[in-house]
Every structure is written in C-alpha cells, then in structure tokens.
Amino acid sequence: MSELREDVLAYPKARMMEQVDDYFGTKVADPYRWMEDVDSPELAEWVEAENRLTQEYLAQVPSRKAMHGRLMELMDFERYTVPSGYRLQDGGTRYFYQHNSGLQNQAVVYWQDGLEGERQVLLDPNGMSEDGTVALNGFSVTDDGRLAAYALSEAGSDWLVWRVREVETGKDLVDRIEWSKFSGASWLKDGSGFFYARYDAPGAESFKEANYFHKIYLHKLGTEQSEDALVFERPDNGELNLGAVVTDDGRYLLIHQSEGTSPNNELAVKDLSDPEAPVLRLIAEADAAYSPIENDGTFFWVQTTLDAPNGKVIGIDLTKPEREHWVTLVPESRNAIDQVSMVNDTLIVLYLEDAQSMVELHRRDGTAIGRFSLPGIGTAGGFGGRRTDGETFFGFTNFTAPGVVYRLDMRTMETTVFRQPELRFAPDAFETKQVFVASKDGTRVPVFLSYKKGLVLDGSAPTLLYGYGGFGVSLLPSFSSARVLWMELGGVYAQACLRGGGEYGESWHEAGMKLQKQNVFDDFLACAEWLIDAKYTSATKLAIQGGSNGGLLVGACITQRPELFGAALAEVGVLDMLRFDKFTIGWAWKAEYGSPSEDAAEFAAMYEYSPLHRLRAGVAYPATMVMTADHDDRVFPAHSFKFTAAMQAVAPPQPALIRVETRAGHGAGMPLSKRVEGVVDQYAFLVRALEMAV
Template identity: 45%
Template sequence: MLRKSLMTGAAIAILATTAQAETIAVPEYPETYSQDVVETIFGEEVADPFRWLEDDVRNNPEVANWVERQNSVSGAYLEQMPANAWFKGKMGELLNFERFGTPTRAGEHYFYSYNSGLMNQSQYFVRDGLDGEGRLLLDPNEWSDDDATALAGTAPSSSGKYLAYAIQDGGSDWRTIRFLDVASGEAVSDEINWAKFTGMQWVGDEGILYSRFPEPEEGQDFQARNFNQAVYFHRIGADQSEDQLVYSTPDRPALGHVGLTTDDGRFAIILSREGTEAKQEVHVVDLAKRDEMGWKPRTLVGGLDHEWNPIESVDGTLYFMTNQGAPKYRIVSIDMDAPTLEWKTVIAESDMPISGASIVGGNLVVEYLKDASSQAVIFDLQGTRKSDIALNGIGSAGGFGGSPSNSETFYSFTSFNRPSTIYRLDLDTNETRIFAQPELTFDPDNYGVEQVFYPSKDGTKIPMFIVKRKDVTGPAPTLLYGYGGFDISLTPGFSSSRMAWMEAGGVFALANIRGGGEYGKEWHDGGRRANKQNTFDDFIAAGEYLKANGVTSEDGLAIQGGSNGGLLVGAVVNQRPDLVNAANAAVGVMDMLRFDRWTAGRYWVDDYGYPDREEDWKVLRAYSPLHNIRSGEEYPAMLVTTADTDDRVVPGHSFKYTAALQAADVGEQPQIIRIETRAGHGSGKPIDKIIEEYGDILSFLAFHTGLAVPSE
C-alpha cells in the first residue's frame, strides 16, 4: 500500500493564516493501492503504480470507490473553509443579472440565448423582426433532473424556417443533433447521433452538413481514441441511416474534417486537419453543380502546411484568412470562376495579428489583437481601410457575423470588470446602438485594469493584466491565471469567480504566456513542443514579478489553470514549489507520456510532441507533472479539480497525479482532489454546479493565501 498520512497520533498538522483566526486540520488521505507497473522506455525505467486509475469510473467499481472516498475527504475539508459560504453567496449575487447571447439573423428572424440570472442553463429565443417580442424555442432546464443536459450549439436554416441544435449531456464532447420547425416551435422527428467536434452548416433549408465518428464500442465512448471522422449531409425528414457521405479519408484516419457553407449557398468548404495546430487542407464543392457532380470536391489547398480559415463568398470569389507567408495572418481571395485559380492578397499582414474576419454588407470587418486586447477595423472588399469600430477600452470584442447582402451586424464587448454588452452596428450608416446591456450589482468603475510587460527567463517581454479594486493599494493575495497553449489567446473578459475574488479584496492577474496566439504563430511556436519550457518560465516569471513589485505578499500567491492550464499549474508547482502558496489545477493534462491514448488526446501531439518518438519523449519526460513530483520538497496547498465524465482530458490524468502527490513526501499542506459528477470538461455546466465548485476553489485559495473576506 502506498499512502501518505498527514495525521499521526497526537501530531496533527494545523494550518492558520495571519488574516484568519480559524485553524483547520489537514485531512488524512484515503488509501490508494499501487501496482508494480514499470516500463522501460527509451532506456529509462518508468513506474506507473496508479495506472488502474485510468479506467472509466462507470466501468470500474474500484475507481468509483476511490472517487467516492476522495470526495468524502475533500468535501469535508472544503466545507470548513471560513469563506466558503461567503464566496458562494457572492457568486450568486454576481451572476444574478440578465444575459443575452449575440443574435444570429436568418431571414427576418433573430435568434439568441437568454438567461434571467441564475437559470442553470440559458434558454433560446427567436424574434420576428429586430424589435419583435421574444418567443421561447428551447428551454434546456426542462431536459434533465440535474440540469446537466445543455444546449451546445444552434444553427438556423438560411430562411429561418428550421433550427438545428446540438445537445450535450453530462459535459461530454459527444453531441446529439435535433431540429425544430421555427414557426410552430414543434420538434422535427430527425435525430443525429455520434456527432463530435462538429458544425451544423445548412444547405439552404434542405439539410445540414455535420461531422461524426464511427460509433465506439460499448463502454468506450468516454475513452476510445477518435479516428476516421467524416462529413455527412443530412436531409430534413430523413433517417440518419440515409445520410450522404460527403467527405472522408479512410486511408488517412487521423485526419479530422468539418464542413462549412457560404452565405450565398454557392459553396461547401471541407477543412481537414490532423491535430490541433491550424494547418489545413481545403476542398470545395460547387453546390450549384451538385445535381450533375454530386458531392465531388475540388482541391483548393493540399498539404497540411498552413492555416486557411474561410470568411465568405461574394460573386464566386472566396475570401480566406491565412498564415501562409504571414505569421500574423493576412486576408486573401480567389476567383473560383476564373480559368486559372490565383490567390490575391486583400489585406496584408500587419504588426497586429488578425484574430477574425467577416463580410457584412459588402465590407470586410477585421478583428485584430493589440497586446491581447481587441481592435476592429472596417475595410472594403478591395482592402481599403474605411474606419475603425470604437470599442470601450481594454477588452474583448466578438461576433461581427452577418451577410454580404445585409449591412447589419451584432457584436459583444466585455472586460474584466464589465460583463458582455451586445451592440447592433449598421455598416451603411455607421450607427451603433445597444441591443442588450446588463444591469449590474457592482460598479465597474470601482475596479482598475492595468497591463504590464515583464521579462521572462530569456528576456522576452510578456504582457500581463492586473485587475483589482481601486481601494486595494498595498500587497494583497493574488490569483494568477494562465494557459499558454494551442494558439489560444487569453483576452479580457468577465468572470463571476474572478470578480468574487476581487470583491473580497484580492488581486487578479492574467499572464499572456507563450504557447498562446496573442502575437501570432511565432508566439505559439515559442511555447510548444521543444519550447514548452518557455511557457512554464513565463508563468514563473509572472509570479516573481507580482511578488517583487509588491502586488502580492511573499505568502499570498495562488495560481490557477485548466486543461492545458492544469498542466501548466502542475509543472510550475513541481519546478518552483517555493514560489506558490496555493494552487488549483483543473481538468489538467498530467501524464505527458500517455496523453495520446484517449479520446481527443491524439490531436495534441502538435503542441506537445509524440510520446513514441525519443526526441519528443525526452522533452515530455522532463516536465510531465505526474513524473516530476519532487518528494522531499515543501509543496503549496493543492486543490485538483476534475469531473468523472470528462471525455476531453480524461479524469485519469488528475486521479493518478493526485494519488502520486498524496503518496509523496511534499510537506504538510493539503493535496486534495474535488471530482464533479456529470460535468465533463466544463462546457454546459449548470450554474448551481459552477457556484458550488468555485465557492470551494476560491475559499481554498483564500484560506491558504491569507485573503480574509469582508465581514457582513
């Protein structure tokens, strides 16, 4: 038996903070048995004593029992956190305001999501005309007893006659697609199963393109690796067994495919990629010739060399956003009716990376990132700059969808201290008006948002946002968040949990470390594969900056990250346990030697490398959180969080990592795990579960950094 007990006889470890008088005993961990599993990999013996914890909870009673016992321990401990009830109450207050999604127009219908405040799942409405009365179409709160069945995507047909919508159950990545008749609100009997990583793209009102995988073997739906994705066409009124295969590559099973359609109904575009890196092949189907040619595609871009994101089609010309010859992206066009296909640059690369583009009313709306904050510019279709869209300071803008034949677009703007406001913009008149604005329970002007640039280990300047109440003037417990992977940019946005932390008097910091997409391809490449250590160095340097510059106190730094960010937290705690005082590693990738064996993990080799290749394996072995726990070091208080139904980063990662922490000699701070049920990787989680989970997380981090919440 491998086991770590922190309570021996009368010698009970007691934790206390200078800001809180309460004392709480560190829990005794449940017993976790170990196996004699040792493999020799590239000449090194690697032990894996907790491999049995990789099994699916639903299929292995021993794993289920382990989860129950761990939750019993962590639940009892977290209930004792002095600020637990305060944080849950504060989050309830902060979430209790009306929230609207950015509208989608189809015909004369406007479709949007709506939440009155504390609904577990947002509802879905339609308006007939912009100023029409909202009519409820879908209420996911009625779909399950625990409200863990969520609306995971919507797509109105071209005229707005039908609505396709995706259902997510228990947080899984699998989707069930169903349909509604919009006029009557009645369900259409069609149902599509085993869809995953898919869009729902309409061909007129006729049917949709969607992506699916073969049905997995029984009991393997949450663990089997995802291969042989294919694009199908489903015609309204037909059974799924009659769906037409549009595109597949059985000779290249690792390729994933998604089908898109242009607003004018002229083209279907098939994008194919092998991993998470944005390198795609592009095939085009001329839908005007479907009667004679069927779904036969024309290759537009072969080879997985660059990113090609379709924007739209206008008069037979396709517009794309690409990083071919432009690490920060450019916009190009190609006339599909010309005798010879030729790419033309419409908008050249600039010093700000392009993060998105759309064509609205004969205009190109181009979104840029300037030091991780949104900018938006309007061009004509020849690339001449017309005007800038005025945004409300440092923040994130999103949306800008619409049609080349209509000048109307909607967009949202949010920042750390401001929930999303939805705007309607008419590009013909340049008139902007508010479509929906939340009424808040706090004053955004009471919070300051600052951006600093600090040096990493190699001298690279890294941007970091620092947000706090303006009356917080001295060092204060600080929550530092990071991600650093998969070309994903972290931009300013509202979070009730972060706001609750700041309402309590804490500081929130977000570091835009390498591996993300904040500065284009070079920034991403600087934090992946053999350069992954830069990501950890950047995050460590952020913590050092916060302490050296009096933002936080010497014993007041908490770090947090999820998924790839959970890996970040695990690696940084291993490398600099002295820097961190409390940590939350959420749904993290913790076993870097076996991550590619489950579900979507095999896609991640683009960012991490291949565990079966010696050169990559040595890099992975050097930082894998599971394999680099430093027994004999004093570790910070660690709360690992995951869900038993996570089929993106399977919970075995967190299970094995926690078992290894509890078995090691890492000092007297708690090393516990909180395991949610029917919550998956995070999307679709009910509001009540979010409040409960983050109340536990924030109170844990507060207790171990000395953050004392205001007395009521």
C-alpha cells in the same frame, strides 16, 4: 467539528501496482495505471473517500456560506449572446440569440421577428434534466429562418445528439443524429438537409475510446440516419478533424481538414449546383491556416497565415485556383488578426493589439477605410452576417463590464445598444492595468491586473495568477462574477498572456509548442516573480490557477518552482504527458505537445516537465487542489486521479486534495449551480491556504 490539522491529513489509500514502460530505453514506472479504468469499483471508492476528505477540509472555512450567497448575487444579471439575423420571405428579419435571466443553469434560445418583435422561446435546456446537465452545444438555422438544427450533450460529454425543430411551432421533427462530435450543422440553401461530421459508432467504452476517422455526412430531412450520404472522408489519415460549411449563396460546400489540433489546414470545395461535380482539393497542403470569409460567385476572400504568422486576407478565384493567381488584399501587420467577417461588402478585421481588441474596416478590394471605435479597452466579438447585410451585431466586455450587445448599422456606421445588463456591484470600485514582464529569455509578456482601488503595494495582498499558454488560445479581458468576488475579498486577479497562445499570432503560438513548451512555464514563473518583486503579493500569498492545458501549466510550475507559490488550483489538467494520447481525443494534441511514443526528442522534453513524473518525495509543494469531472471525455480524468495519488504519496506538509465533480465533463455546458459550487470551493480552499482574513 474539531480543527483538522493540515499536517495530519489522512489521505485515502491508493493501491500501487507494478507497471513499468520503456520509452526509447528509459524505464518509467506507472504505479497508478489501474486508475485509468474509471468505471472500476475500486476507483469509485477512492473518489468517494477523496471527495469526503476535501469537503471536510473546506467545511472549516466559516466564510464559505457567505461567499456562496454573494456569488449568487453577483451572477444574478441578464446575459445575452450576439444575435444572428435571417431574412424572411416577406422581407423582414428573424433574430436568434441566447439569454440567461440570471440564475438559470443553462441559457435559453429565443427568436423574434424584427428588432422590436416579441421574443419567443425556441429551446430551453433547463427542463431537459433534473440536475441541469443537458446543454446546448450546437445550433444552426435554415436560410429562411424556418427550421433550426440543434445539438445537445449530456453530463458534459463531447458527444452530440442533433435534432431539428420548427421555429414557429416549437415542434421537433423525427430527425435524430447520433455519434457526432466536434461538429456544427450547415444547411443546404433550400433547407432540405444539412451537413455534419461524425465518427463511426464506438464500442462499449464510448467514454474513453479514442476517436479516429472523422467523416462528413449529408442528412436529408425525414430520413433515417442510416440513409445519410457520406460526402467526404480521408481514409488515408485517421487523425484529421473535418468540418463542412455551405457558402451563403448556397452554391459551394467548403470542407476544412486539419490534423489534430494544428491550426493549419487543407481546404476542399464542392460545387453543390452540379451533383456530378468532383471535390476540388483547393488547398492540398496544410502549410498554413486557411479560413474562407465570404464569396462572390467564384471569387473567395480567405483569411490565412501563409507567409504571414500574424494573418492576412487574400483573394482566390476558383476559375484560376493556382497559387500564382492568389492576390493579397489586406497585408500582414504588427497586430495579429483574430477574425475577419464581411458585411455590406465591407471587411471587418478584428485584431489583437497587446491582447486587446482593435477593429479595422476595409473595402472589398482591401483598401483601408479606418479604425472602428470600440466602447473602451477590452474584448469585442461577433460582427457576423452576410456580405449583402446592412447590419451586424457585436459584444464588448472587460474585467469589470459584463457583455453589452451592440447593433452596428453598416450603412450609417451608427452604433446602438441592443441589450445591456443591470449589475449588482459597482464597477468603479475596481481598476485594471496592463503591465509587461520580461521572461527568462527577455521575451515581453503581457499581464492584466485587476483589483479594488486603493491597493497598498506592501506584498500582503492575496493574488490569483491565471494562465493557459497553448493551442493558440488568446486570453483577453473578459468579465467573470467569480473574479469580482475574488477582488471584493481583497484579492488581486492577474491574467498572464503566455507564449503558446495566440495573442501575437502564430509565431507566438509556435514559441510555446512541442520542444519549446518550457517557454510557457518560464513565462508564467517570470510573471509570478514580478508580482512578488513589485510588492503586489508574496510567495505565501500567491496562488496560481489554470484549466485543461492550463492545468498542465499549474502542475509543471509547482513541480519546477514549488517555493514560489502558496497555493495551486489545477482544473481538468493534462498531467500525464506520456499517456495523454491514449484516450478519447487526446491523440489530437500531438500536434501541440509532440508524440511521447513516436519521437525520442519529444518524449525527452515531455518527460522532463510532465507534472506526474516530476513529483519527488521530501519537497514542500504548495497547498494544491486538483479538480476534475467523472464524465470528462476531453481530458481523461485519470490524469487528475494519478497526479493526486502520487502527490499524496510523497506526503507534502501542505494539503494535496482533489475535488471530483459528478455528472460533469470538461466544463462546457456545466450548469450554473455546479459552477457556483466549484468556484466557492476553490475560494474556500484559497482562503485557508493563503490565510486570508475573510
């Protein structure tokens, strides 16, 4: 194939239409509105042509095949989730966990009786579709470990179908639940049924239709879904997301209610021991986050941010539910609480200390016991179980250590390895460090750097800067075979912990929300400048990457400071900030971004940074590859379509490409084969754009 010159790329023609909207007196053109009809033949033809162009461009990278082979090697290691244990009637314990042998598209659910028992397959999604796109997206076991409710999604959709399987026989019962989304399943104590959340059945356009009025239902085994009892709804507010959990003692149903993606919530309680008991609106004002941890009769331990943006643990007694009777058990500290669990009557408090995990143990009355030593610097997770359990499990990982699963005996505090993978690379060949960067307003922003040992700081290293900065999501050290490949190619991986995330608690999150969103972009730009000033890289060797809200981050930064980057990867991004709330669950993000159609000040702020609306002719934008999926019903793919068409229309000298994955969604449940292909295409793009010698 002859060399495809970047300055003569022939982009597919995208029709422009006359569409102008009025936002508080500001006229805004939307010439690619037609791309919101994602099922149109015209759009399908455009997508096919764009994919063809992108693959022609990437095919000219000679190392592409070798990268694919090496990534497959790096990913060929066993992966385990942290197990959950359920007590059997004979006094034993039945454990459930997921395992991927290495190169399976989807993880397999196993169960075993006892720590040394023979593991048995309960659920293997790999045989449920030819392309591996059927994925497990929900799992809940009865208290006696006899039955499992499981939810499957197809082609990356958020829509779930719930089924029930007998553990010992592997047979499915007749039960089938549809039109569930953003829901778990929580069993009654006797295993006779479970609670779940769903929407009303949508119309013909279920893929793009906005979802309102989440509801809680009780499904009794052996009955049709049409007979399910409506347990709780909020007809006064269609933008509430609901969740229901049965307490471990089986007595109470806890109903969580939050508006959109707001971290704050209301909390209702229903006494399941009394069929006539009304629903008690325990917390009727969503003035903070309230997350029940455990209960002992009417006494509840609750994690909250009430008057404590870094979090604290309080006690609430249902016999005296008024706020003046609430007691603080674990007060707020300088470190943000990530999660709290209770095992063996011990509160296990997982903190974030400068974006790394730190664990403290407290007695049930809140009295501090001390720190629990983790295996090193990195990220811990798990620590689940019941208040009366004598053991718990946790996982630990960092940038060069895949997840190891440990068992912790809560009576002796002895830690043993439950599962540990064998690796196909040498972790000692790399090093990781943490630095702190001053943002535009002086805010201290943590950045993790990982690379091969012996790096020379002469500004020549290709560097991939990754960020997210939103929805209270914390970016902590974690393992990725793809990042190892990047470092083996000579690249530096940089992970920035931006405002808008949860690394330093709710105040850190709020500093990057709504009218403060520009802080997130300023933080990321400051990190880019630091990497250049510190001679890790140069502007022509610096690439940025982010997905979803992170795709917005990438789009905003390349349109605000295009000269700062050599390449950009924007994955499933929110790129049209004026219409994000029109599709599927996008309305829920108004709690994070603001409302472009209802609030003039919030519109003005979003219009100022909206990537689609900042593109200008004559600007030398960095080489950019947009990535999306045709079945993404989380971030509607029209965001990526419109942004790409608009970027190509201003004729940048660097390539502006789009890669559209088929039969895939927002990323969850994507089969390994598609993930590998996507990563290799990203790196092939960066190899060419950054002129890497590989």
